[in-house]
Structures are given as structure tokens and as C-alpha cells.
Amino acid sequence: MAVVTIEKLCKRYEGAGEPSVRDVDLTVGDGEFMVLLGPSGCGKSSVLRMIAGLEPITSGSVAIDGRPINHVAAKDRDIAMVFQSYALYPHMTVGANLAFGLRRRKVAAAVIDQRVQSVAERLGLTPFLARKPHALSGGQRQRVALGRAIVRDPKVFLFDEPLSNLDAALRVTTRNELVKQQHELGTTTIYVTHDQVEAMTMGDRICIMNGGKVVQIGKPLEVYRNPADTFVARFLGSPPMNLLAARLEQEGAHFFAQVGDGRYPVEGYAAEVLARYANRPVTLGIRPEDLYESTSANAAGARLQPISTRINAVEPLGAETLLLLSVGTGEELIARIGRETELRPGQSTALMLDAAAIHLFDPETTNAIPRRP
Amino acid sequence: MPSETITSESRDSAPAGDASAIGARTASRGTIAAFLGPVLVIYAGFIFYPVIRTFYNSLHTVGPQNTSSFVGFQNFTQLLFHDATFWRAVGNTVTFTVVGTVADVLGGLLLALCLFSQAPFGRLLRVIWFTPVLMSYVVVGIIWVWLYDYDWGLINTILRWIGLGAFEQSWLGDPHTALWAVLVTHLWKWLGFNMIICLAALYALPGEVLGAAELDACGWFAKLVYIIIPMLRPTLVNLLVLSFVGKMMMFDLVWIMTDGGPLWATETVSTYVYKRAFNWNSFDLGYPSAIAVLWSVMIVAFVVLMTRLLRQRERLEF
Amino acid sequence: MQGARASHPLGLWLSHLRRTPLILFLILYTVVTGGPFLWVAAMSLRTTPEIFDNPYGLPAPAHWGKFVDAWTISKYGTYFWNSVIVVGGAVILLTIFGSMAAHCLARYRFRGSRIVRIAILSGMVLPPQLLILSLFQILLQFGLYNTLPGLIIAYVATQLAMTVYILEGFFAQLPQDLFDAARMDGYSEFEIFWRITLPIGMPAVFTTVTLNFIILWNEFLYAIVLLTDDDKRTMPLGIMHFMGAHQLDVGMIATGLMISIAPVILLYAFFSDILIKGMTAGAVR
Numbered sequence: 001m002a003v004v005t006i007e008k009l010c011k012r013y014e015g016a017g018e019p020s021v022r023d024v025d026l027t028v029g030d031g032e033f034m035v036l037l038g039p040s041g042c043g044k045s046s047v048l049r050m051i052a053g054l055e056p057i058t059s060g061s062v063a064i065d066g067r068p069i070n071h072v073a074a075k076d077r078d079i080a081m082v083f084q085s086y087a088l089y090p091h092m093t094v095g096a097n098l099a100f101g102l103r104r105r106k107v108a109a110a111v112i113d114q115r116v117q118s119v120a121e122r123l124g125l126t127p128f129l130a131r132k133p134h135a136l137s138g139g140q141r142q143r144v145a146l147g148r149a150i151v152r153d154p155k156v157f158l159f160d161e162p163l164s165n166l167d168a169a170l171r172v173t174t175r176n177e178l179v180k181q182q183h184e185l186g187t188t189t190i191y192v193t194h195d196q197v198e199a200m201t202m203g204d205r206i207c208i209m210n211g212g213k214v215v216q217i218g219k220p221l222e223v224y225r226n227p228a229d230t231f232v233a234r235f236l237g238s239p240p241m242n243l244l245a246a247r248l249e250q251e252g253a254h255f256f257a258q259v260g261d262g263r264y265p266v267e268g269y270a271a272e273v274l275a276r277y278a279n280r281p282v283t284l285g286i287r288p289e290d291l292y293e294s295t296s297a298n299a300a301g302a303r304l305q306p307i308s309t310r311i312n313a314v315e316p317l318g319a320e321t322l323l324l325l326s327v328g329t330g331e332e333l334i335a336r337i338g339r340e341t342e343l344r345p346g347q348s349t350a351l352m353l354d355a356a357a358i359h360l361f362d363p364e365t366t367n368a369i370p371r372r373p
Numbered sequence: 374m375p376s377e378t379i380t381s382e383s384r385d386s387a388p389a390g391d392a393s394a395i396g397a398r399t400a401s402r403g404t405i406a407a408f409l410g411p412v413l414v415i416y417a418g419f420i421f422y423p424v425i426r427t428f429y430n431s432l433h434t435v436g437p438q439n440t441s442s443f444v445g446f447q448n449f450t451q452l453l454f455h456d457a458t459f460w461r462a463v464g465n466t467v468t469f470t471v472v473g474t475v476a477d478v479l480g481g482l483l484l485a486l487c488l489f490s491q492a493p494f495g496r497l498l499r500v501i502w503f504t505p506v507l508m509s510y511v512v513v514g515i516i517w518v519w520l521y522d523y524d525w526g527l528i529n530t531i532l533r534w535i536g537l538g539a540f541e542q543s544w545l546g547d548p549h550t551a552l553w554a555v556l557v558t559h560l561w562k563w564l565g566f567n568m569i570i571c572l573a574a575l576y577a578l579p580g581e582v583l584g585a586a587e588l589d590a591c592g593w594f595a596k597l598v599y600i601i602i603p604m605l606r607p608t609l610v611n612l613l614v615l616s617f618v619g620k621m622m623m624f625d626l627v628w629i630m631t632d633g634g635p636l637w638a639t640e641t642v643s644t645y646v647y648k649r650a651f652n653w654n655s656f657d658l659g660y661p662s663a664i665a666v667l668w669s670v671m672i673v674a675f676v677v678l679m680t681r682l683l684r685q686r687e688r689l690e691f
Numbered sequence: 692m693q694g695a696r697a698s699h700p701l702g703l704w705l706s707h708l709r710r711t712p713l714i715l716f717l718i719l720y721t722v723v724t725g726g727p728f729l730w731v732a733a734m735s736l737r738t739t740p741e742i743f744d745n746p747y748g749l750p751a752p753a754h755w756g757k758f759v760d761a762w763t764i765s766k767y768g769t770y771f772w773n774s775v776i777v778v779g780g781a782v783i784l785l786t787i788f789g790s791m792a793a794h795c796l797a798r799y800r801f802r803g804s805r806i807v808r809i810a811i812l813s814g815m816v817l818p819p820q821l822l823i824l825s826l827f828q829i830l831l832q833f834g835l836y837n838t839l840p841g842l843i844i845a846y847v848a849t850q851l852a853m854t855v856y857i858l859e860g861f862f863a864q865l866p867q868d869l870f871d872a873a874r875m876d877g878y879s880e881f882e883i884f885w886r887i888t889l890p891i892g893m894p895a896v897f898t899t900v901t902l903n904f905i906i907l908w909n910e911f912l913y914a915i916v917l918l919t920d921d922d923k924r925t926m927p928l929g930i931m932h933f934m935g936a937h938q939l940d941v942g943m944i945a946t947g948l949m950i951s952i953a954p955v956i957l958l959y960a961f962f963s964d965i966l967i968k969g970m971t972a973g974a975v976r
Contacts, residue, residue: 054584075590087581091603091685100599101589148585398800398867404880408795411788412811412851419848420814423825430825439828484720492717500963501725506970507955508728509909511927512948515934516727519941525746527730565724569971622818625911629931646820647916650827658824665820672818 001065002155002188004028004051009060011046011212019058021046022212028190033182035203036192039235043212044192048158051190052081064155080149081158085165086141088133094144095120095129098151119151122181139170146178150185157182159191163198175202196236200224208232230283230366233359239288239322241359242333246284248277248360257284257358260328262307264355269371277362277369285359288322291335292352293343304352309333311347316340325351430662437656448663459664461637462645465552469641470620473556477616478609480560481567486597488568489575499572503565510562514629517558521545545631548638555630555639559620567612574608575601610683614676621672642668728952734945742941761946769922770929771950777839777914777925778907781846785854785903788847790896793858794888798870808859814852822849823916830917837919845913850906854899857972861895862888898969901962905955905970926951 004027011021021043028034036044049055051062053074061068069077080101088097095116102112120126123143133141142162149157162178163171179202182189193199199206200220207217208231216228227233227241234240246257248266255266255274264284266274292304309325312332316339323335323343335351343349360369431448433441452459484502488495505513520527521544529541544554578601586600602609624643627633633640633648642664649661734742736750736757762768796808826845827836835841865888873883889896911927918924924932930947937943959966 049584052584052588054587074587079588081585081588083581083585085579085581087579087585089582089585089600091606104590104595148589398798400795400799400801400880405795405799405801407881408791408884409807412792412855413807415788415844415848415851416811416814419826419829419844420817420822421810423822423829424817426825426828427821430828435828439832487713487717490713492713498717498721499967500959501721503963503967504728504959505724507905507909507959507966508952509927510911511909511930512731512952515930515944515948516731520727525743527747530746561723566971569967573971618816618818622820624819628911628915643820643912646824650824651916658828662824665818665824669818669821 001030003030003065004156004188004190005061005063005066006047006051007061007063009047009050009062010058011043011050011055012058018212020212021050021058024060024209024212024214026207026214026217028188030188031186033179033189033191033202033204035199035206036190036209037194037196037199037203037206037235038209039194042209044194044209045160047209048081048160048190048192051156052079052158053077078155079158080152080154080156081160082142082145082149082162084161086133086145086162088141088144088148090133093130093132094125094136094147097133097144098129098147101148101152115151115153119147122150123147138166139174142166142174146181150181155188157187157189159189159193161193163193164195171198178202196238200236208235210235226368226371227285227359228368230285230361230368233285233361233368237287239334239336241285241287242291243361244284244286244327244331244333245329245363246282248274248280248282250275250278257282257360259284259307262305262327262353264305264307264353264358265303266358266360267303267356269360269369270373272373273370274360277360281363282369283361283363283366285361286333286353286357288334288336290354290357291323291333291337292354293337293341294350294352303355305355306350307353308348308350309335311343311345311349313345314341314343323351427662428666430659431666432663433659435658435662441659444659448660449667451660452663452667458637458640459642459645462640462642465637465639466621466623466641466643469552469556469559469623470617473559473620474613474616476556476560477563477567477620478612480564481612482571482602482605482609484564484568485571485575486601488572499569503569505562505564506566508562510625511629513558513562514626517554517561518545518630521554546635548635551631551635551638555626558630559623559626562626563616563619567616570608570612571605574605578604606683606685610680613683614679617679618672618676621668621675731945731948731952734942735949736946737942739940739942742945757942757946758950761943761950765933765943765947766921767926767929767933767947767950770924770926770947773839773923773929774908774926777842777846778904780839780843781850781907782900782903784843784847785850786896786900789851789854789899790858790889790892791884792851793855793862794884796855797859797862797865798888811855812852814849815856817852819849819912823913826913827916836917837923839923842914842917842925845917846907846910849913850903854903857899857902857969858892858895862892865891898965898972901958901966902969902972904958905966908955 006024006026009021009024009026010019012019024043024047026034036047038044046055050057053069053072057070061070063069064077064079089100092100098116098119099112102115116129117126120129123146125140125143125147128136128140128144133144136144142165145162159178163174166174175198191198191202203220205218206220206223208215208223210231216223216232218226223232224236227236230243234243244259246259249256249258249263253271255269255271255278257264257266291307294306307327309323309327311323311325313324315322315324318339320339321337321341323337323341325333325335327333337351361367362369430441432443432445434444434448435441488498492498523529523541523543523546526544528544532538532541542550544550582604583596583600586596591599622643623641624647627639627641627644628647631639633644646661646664646668649664650658730747733748733750736753736755737748738754738757741748741750762771792811796804796811826848830836830838830841830845833841835844869887869891870883873887878886909927910925914925914928915931918928921929921932930944930951933940933947934944
């Protein structure tokens with residue numbers, strides 16, 4: 001059992017004006033794969049290092065299975081970490097790298113041997129045991145780093161952007177590998193990355209951080225579908241969600257979002273919530289995939305409304321096409337449509353917008369307008 | 374540009390062009406001669422020629438007014454088999470070097486580790502600790518001669534003050550302690566140098582590897598022995614070689630502090646060479662030249678041996 | 692207590708050591724390193740009887756006049772100027788010749804450049820004993836023995852290797868594009884050297900200047916072999932000579948030491964970073 005509880009964790013570096021991590025609250029369940037996602041500098045690596053014990057905690061607490069570990073030395077926390085640069089000991093062989101932590105802990109030699117062999121087999125490293133890290137490829141080194149963590153059989157795995165030094169193709173296969181290993185081992189895992197694709201595909205839950213704070217925690221698809229604010233809305237999804245300035249209008253019991261000269265019914269929100277924003281500016285969010293060419297729009301459940309646009313650029317990507325557009329107000333949008341299109345830059349055309357997929361955000365706080373009160 | 378591809382091939386394949394040299398990396402013979410000339414002339418006249426001449430002299434007896442007579446290897450046999458003073462000097466120098474080199478490099482590493490672990494006032498301490506490196510041997514030597522003075526030197530004064538008066542010595546006057554006293558002074562001068570280099574090397578260590586060691590249950594000693602020293606190996610080997618060579622050729626400090634005394638206890642090979650050349654009853658440059666040649670060959674041999682033994686074969690990248 | 696000041700993993704090293712012994716050691720070593728200089732500084736302002744009376748006291752009163760006496764009566768002034776001439780001359784020549792050779796090696800490829808480079812750099816590993824006796828003979832032959840110019844030449848010869856090594860390393864890193872552009876603009880080779888390599892390479896030049904200055908200001912062996920007249924002696928020699936003749940006049944010797952140290956300390960105070968980097972250049976791998 002390894003439940004990691006983080007409460008009001010704060011970090012301020014010496015001499016820095018602002019704290020890098022502010023009041024982070026997070027609970028990771030036993031065996032869960034939790035991804036800490038955020039842009040560079042958002043504090044996620046600091047959080048990870050504080051959990052590992054490589055960074056002192058300014059305030060707040062970290063506990064494993066209820067036992068606070070703030071003042072426990074890193075080596076006694078029963079945590080293993082895979083570093084971004086793998087951090088293999090360059091002067092030792094792969095076998096020695098794997099065995100080092102166990103040797104230092106005075107584990108019996110026979111046990112060490114057996115564990116090293118089994119981990120090497122598990123990760124396909126057996127032919128490399130006698131090699132030194134500089135004779136290995138990036139992917140192989142990454143596996144050694146993973147192996148070093150696995151061989152310790154710890155309560156918690158920590159990963160600090162382990163895939164960022166790999167090339168794109170290797171990244172895809174390796175992230176599958178990692179998830180598969182984690183499921184087999186069932187070890188609680190906290191994984192830091194700035195890559196939203198990794199987060200979406202690997203995490204049981206994701207925790208999004210920005211500016212040192214936790215912005216949203218939830219299952220990947222839930223966070224995708226219900227972003228808590230404009231930051232999350234634009235961070236997940238590529239191309240990012242389009243945000244437009246709009247006005248919320250009320251007609252009796254129905255609400256409409258007025259964008260330029262387009263008028264879209266707003267659904268899926270409780271009337272009392274929307275009433276507060278009646279006749280006031282709101283930010284309207286619509287994902288690129290929820291805009292359709294009028295000729296091909298037929299998505300089930302879509303409530304399609306036309307939106308008049310001017311096409312600035314057409315980017316055929318092969319599997320899909322991106323349209324860079326402007327609306328009447330001058331704001332720019334990106335739409336994601338089918339493989340081929342007749343549309344050309346400079347044309348004005350009406351695309352179809354799925355009103356059921358509209359997100360509304362408060363323009364001042366940038367928070368999402370809640371669907372229920 | 375075609376001419377560029379030609380000239381940018383292997384280093385020496387391009388002929389030294391004529392006056393119309395074309396290409397980014399060529400210049401006319403005249404230009405090159407002008408740039409390199411002074412250095413080559415100085416080298417030829419004041420480095421190469423003297424070295425060759427020394428080798429030549431070692432096979433001769435070279436008297437005043439440049440009279441020299443060929444004696445073959447006589448100087449060398451005399452040196453190796455009949456010169457007790459030479460061997461005494463060799464013994465002193467080698468002892469001095471072996472102990473001193475290890476102390477030098479280890480001490481420098483420990484000092485660097487002290488500063489690296491974020492001691493307060495790190496930058497200021499760095500500057501202060503480096504100061505002796507910049508001072509001439511004359512300054513350093515004289516200061517320490519005074520510190521070692523039997524009557525009013527600081528060392529004996531402190532010993533008396535803390536009640537260990539029984540240990541007071543004539544540090545430089547006693548043949549048993551003199552060499553070690555000079556060694557301490559030499560270390561005092563040079564530890565700062567090794568410290569700076571080790572410090573730079575420590576900062577170049579990848580932080581994540583040290584973090585990994587932390588998680589692998591390494592205490593400070595284990596980290597030092599299993600991670601830091603192995604990863605610092607190229608730097609440490611360089612320092613060992615530099616220190617070794619410097620100490621094998623030691624002249625200045627000994628000359629200033631003890632003049633090789635008392636009773637040849639601190640005589641080094643270099644001071645012996647000087648004495649045989651300029652302070653001997655008969656003037657002969659051949660014999661000291663032979664010593665110089667022999668000693669230089671021995672130093673080179675030792676350095677090659679050390680490097681072979683200690684250098685790591687692969688380049689570890691990190 | 693978890694190392695509160697650590698923000699580098701090795702800083703956690705510290706959490707394993709308790710702070711107090713470390714702080715004590717730091718203080719002790721600082722006293723051991725810096726103390727002697729302060730002591731000499733104090734002694735330089737006291738008369739010898741005062742010193743023998745209480746070797747470790749403070750100057751009371753401070754006899755600034757001793758410096759004047761040292762300069763004139765004890766001839767430290769002469770020694771100082773000799774050092775200035777010799778070291779200054781050598782450094783100037785080293786800078787000019789060294790930078791020209793470094794520029795040539797760094798920029799041009801020509802047949803034999805590799806050999807030339809090895810030959811020049813091998814000078815760095817040359818034991819002085821191999822050189823000095825023959826140099827003595829040669830200078831004697833040319834009437835340069837016991838002259839300041841003779842010593843200057845010897846100094847230039849011995850320091851050229853290191854100077855060229857440092858400068859060439861730096862010059863080689865200057866982007867070739869600059870030089871290509873200058874060529875196309877019609878600059879002659881010498882103008883390129885003068886207007887591009889030197890100004891942009893100034894940090895490295897400055898490093899070698901300070902490095903050569905310190906090494907040669909303190910140089911002893913060559914000076915003692917190649918100079919005998921008292922009024923030609925450089926500073927280190929002068930102090931030794933004075934020490935030999937007036938061993939007990941500790942006060943005056945101390946004053947002389949301070950005069951000798953002064954330029955170095957001055958340089959160090961302003962340029963400690965450059966000096967430290969320069970002195971250790973080439974030894975870091």
C-alpha cells in the first residue's frame with residue numbers, strides 16, 4: 001500500500017521573490033499513475049524533488065501511507081526516481097548501476113544478483129549488463145534508469161520528464177512500455193511532464209499546474225472535456241481550444257452567445273448560473289474539431305450553427321486539414337476539418353459550429369463558468 | 374567556393390600558397406613567415422638549441438671559456454655509481470614528490486568539497502585561499518622561515534602557549550624535520566590551485582547523478598568514494614601529473630629556505646645541478662648537464678608510466 | 692535537520708556533516724592562509740627591535756617612512772624598477788609575438804602547421820634544468836649574461852609556449868565568418884589580425900598578460916642564474932640578497948616583501964576572477 005498525500009506544499013528558493021510552489025494539495029492512490037502536467041517553470045519538478053527528498057520543503061507536508069516524510073532523509077523514503085537525463089553512473093557497468101543502490105543498502109549478494117537478473121530480463125537489458133552507459137543508445141539508457149528504479153522495489157516511483165530526451169518514434173513505444181511495466185508492478189507512480197500527449201495517454205489521473213499552483217486534477221478525458229479555466233482549456237488539445245469574446249444574451253428561458261454577428265444557443269448550463277452573466281461579456285471556447293465544413297458536417301448529436309469566417313490559410317496535413325480563420329470581430333480561430341477541402345485562402349465561407357460543444361469562461365477570472373450551481 | 378573545399382581538407386594538404394593565395398584558410402608564405410617568424414626564431418635560438426646543447430654538454434667536460442672535451446658517458450657513470458650526494462638528492466626529491474603530490478591533490482579536493490557544499494562566504498574564501506598561489510617563492514619562503522624560527526616563530530610559540538612546548542623543534546635546522554617542513558610550506562602555497570581546479574570540476578558534475586546517488590543510500594563518504602572521485606578521475610590525474618612534475622623540479626623554495634641543508638637533508642636534484650654548475654670548486658658544466666638530462670628523462674618516464682596506469686581508457690561522457 | 696541551505700544535490704552533502712566542524716575548519720584554514728600576509732604587512736610597518744620585542748603585535752606607531760627607506764637606502768627601489776623593466780619588456784614581447792603566432796596557427800592551414808604547433812607547445816613541458824645551463828652559456832657568449840635584456844629574452848622563451856597555447860585555443864574559437872567577411876571587404880592579413888583577432892580576443896590576451904606578469908614577477912631560478920650584479924637584480928633576487936646580508940633586519944625585509952607583493956595584490960584585488968581563471972587555465976579538463 002502506498003498512498004501519497006501532499007498537503008499545502010510550498011517551496012520558496014533562497015533569494016527568490018515569489019514562491020515556486022504554492023499550497024499544492026494532491027492525493028495519489030495506491031497503484032495509481034498520476035501525471036503532473038504543466039509548462040516549464042510551473043513548479044512540477046520542484047514538487048517531485050520535494051517528494052523525493054532532494055529539495056527541502058519550505059512548508060506543508062508530504063506523507064506516505066499517512067506517515068509524514070518531511071524530515072526523513074531521501075534514502076529512507078523508499079522512493080525511486082527516474083531522472084530526465086537518466087543520471088546513470090557513467091563509470092559503472094549497467095549491472096553495477098542496477099546493483100548499486102542495493103549494495104549500499106547491504107542487501108545480500110545473492111538477492112542482488114537475482115533481482116538484477118530479473119529486472120534485466122524484464123526490460124530486455126540482459127545483453128548489456130557488462131556495458132557502460134556511454135556505449136548504450138538513448139532508449140537503452142532510459143531502460144537502465146527505469147531498471148534501477150524497479151530493482152529497488154520501492155513504494156513510489158517518481159519520473160521527471162523521462163521521455164524528453166528521446167526522439168519522437170521512440171517516445172511512442174517507450175511510453176507504452178512504461179505504462180505496461182507500471183501496471184504489472186502496481187507501484188504508485190508520480191510522473192512529471194510538459195507534454196500533454198504523454199499526460200493524456202499515460203495517466204490514470206492528471207494534475208495540471210501553472211505558476212506554482214494546482215489548477216485542476218481529474219481523469220484525462222474529464223479534464224479535456226471540462227477544463228477548469230482557459231489555461232487548462234488551451235493547454236490540453238492540439239491545436240488548442242479557440243477562445244472568442246462573446247456576449248451572453250437572455251431571451252426568456254434560453255440563452256445565446258453573441259459572437260460578432262453569429263448567435264449560438266448555449267446548452268448544458270443551468271439557467272441560474274447563466275443568469276448571472278446575462279447581457280454581460282463572456283469568453284466562448286470552441287475546440288478546433290468542433291468546427292465543420294458545411295458540406296460535410298454530420299456529426300451525430302451536433303447542434304450545428306453557421307459561423308461566418310474568412311480563411312487566412314489552409315494547412316493540409318495529410319490526415320486532416322487545418323484552417324486558420326478570422327471572424328468578423330477580427331479574432332482568429334483554428335478549425336480542424338477533413339482530409340481534403342476545396343477551400344482556399346482569401347475566401348469567405350460559413351463553417352458549422354457545434355453549439356453543444358461550446359464552453360463558457362468568465363472573462364475576468366478566466367475560470368470556466370460552472371455548468372451546475 | 375571551390376577553392377574553399379580544396380583548402381578545407383586535411384590540415385596540411387594545402388600547399389603554402391603563393392602571393393595570390395585564394396581560400397579562407399590560406400595566406401601567402403610571406404604572411405605566415407611574418408606572423409610565426411619571431412616565435413620560431415626565439416624558439417630555435419633559445420629553446421631548441423640550448424636543449425640540444427645540454428645533451429651535447431652532458432657528454433663533455435665543459436670548462437670556463439667554453440673549453441670542452443669529449444668524455445663519452447663518463448659523466449653518467451660517475452653520476453649513477455659514484456655520487457652519493459646525487460642519490461641523496463634523488464631520495465629527498467622523490468620522497469618530497471610522492472608524499473607531496475598525494476597530499477596536494479587530496480587536500481585540494483577536500484578544500485573544494487568544503488566550498489562546494491555551500492559554505493558561507495564561499496566566493497570570498499575562494500579568493501583568500503588562492504592568494505598563496507600568486508605569491509613568489511621568495512615571499513612564501515621567507516615568511517615560513519620566520520614561522521619556523523626556533524625562538525620567536527609562530528609555530529613554536531603556539532606549541533609553548535598550549536603547553537606542548539616539548540614538541541618545539543628547530544624545524545628547518547633538524548635534518549629529520551627539515552624536508553617535511555619545506556613540504557608543508559610548499560603545500561601551503563599550492564593547495565589553493567588544486568582547490569580551484571577541483572571546484573570547477575565539481576561544478577561540472579551532473580547534479581542528477583548525485584541526486585540518484587542520494588536516493589541510492591549514499592552517505593557523504595560513499596558519494597565521495599564511489600561517485601565523485603571516479604567521475605573526477607581525468608581532472609585528478611591531470612593534477613597529479615602537474616603536481617608531480619612541479620615537485621620533481623623543485624628549486625626555488627629549497628634554495629630560499631634551507632639551501633639544501635642541513636647536511637643535504639633538503640637537497641633536491643635541481644639545487645644540486647645549480648651547485649655543481651656554479652658553486653663548485655672546479656667549473657664544469659658537463660656534469661650538471663648530465664644530471665639535468667638524466668633527471669629529465671626520468672621525469673618523462675615516470676609521467677608516461679603514471680598516465681598509462683591511471684588514465685581511464687574510455688571517455689565517459691556526462 | 693535537513694540541509695536547509697541546499698539547492699544543489701551535493702549541497703545535501705552538508706546535511707550529512709554537521710555544520711560546526713566545517714565552519715571551524717573554514718575559519719582555521721582561512722587564518723592559516725591569510726594570516727601570514729597580514730603578519731608581514733604589520734611587520735613591514737614596525738622596526739626590527741619592535742618586532743623582536745613582540746613579534747605578533749600591531750604596528751604602534753606605524754612607520755610609513757620605512758617604505759621610503761626601503762626604496763632608497765636598502766635599494767628596493769632599484770630592484771623594483773629592474774623587475775618592472777624585465778617583466779614589462781617580456782610581457783610586451785610575449786603578447787606581440789605570442790598573439791601573432793597564435794593567430795597564424797589558429798587561422799591558417801599550411802604544410803607543417805601541425806609540426807610547428809607541436810613544437811611550440813612542447814615547450815610547456817620542458818624542464819628548466821635542460822635549458823638553463825646552456826642558456827647561461829649562450830648568453831655569456833653573446834654578451835647578454837648579467838644584463839636585463841638577456842633575462843628578458845630568457846623569460847620570453849620560457850613563457851611563449853603557454854602564451855601561444857592559451858591564445859591559440861581562444862582565437863581558434865572565433866567564428867570564421869568574421870574573417871571571411873573581412874577578407875571580402877579587402878582587409879590585408881595584418882589588418883585582420885590587428886582589427887579583428889586582437890580586439891575580439893582581448894579577454895584571452897588580458898588573461899595571458901596577467902598570467903605572464905604574475906609568473907615572471909615572481910620568477911627566481913632564471914634570474915638567479917643569469918644575473919649577478921646587485922644593481923641589476925630583480926625584486927625576488929634583491930630580497931634574497933638583502934636577506935643574506937642583513938638576516939636579522941626582519942623589519943626591513945618585511946617592508947621589502949610588501950613592496951614586492953604590492954603589484955600582485957593590487958591586480959588581485961581588481962581582477963581576482965581573471966587571475967584565478969588564468970592561472971588555472973589549461974589544467975581543467
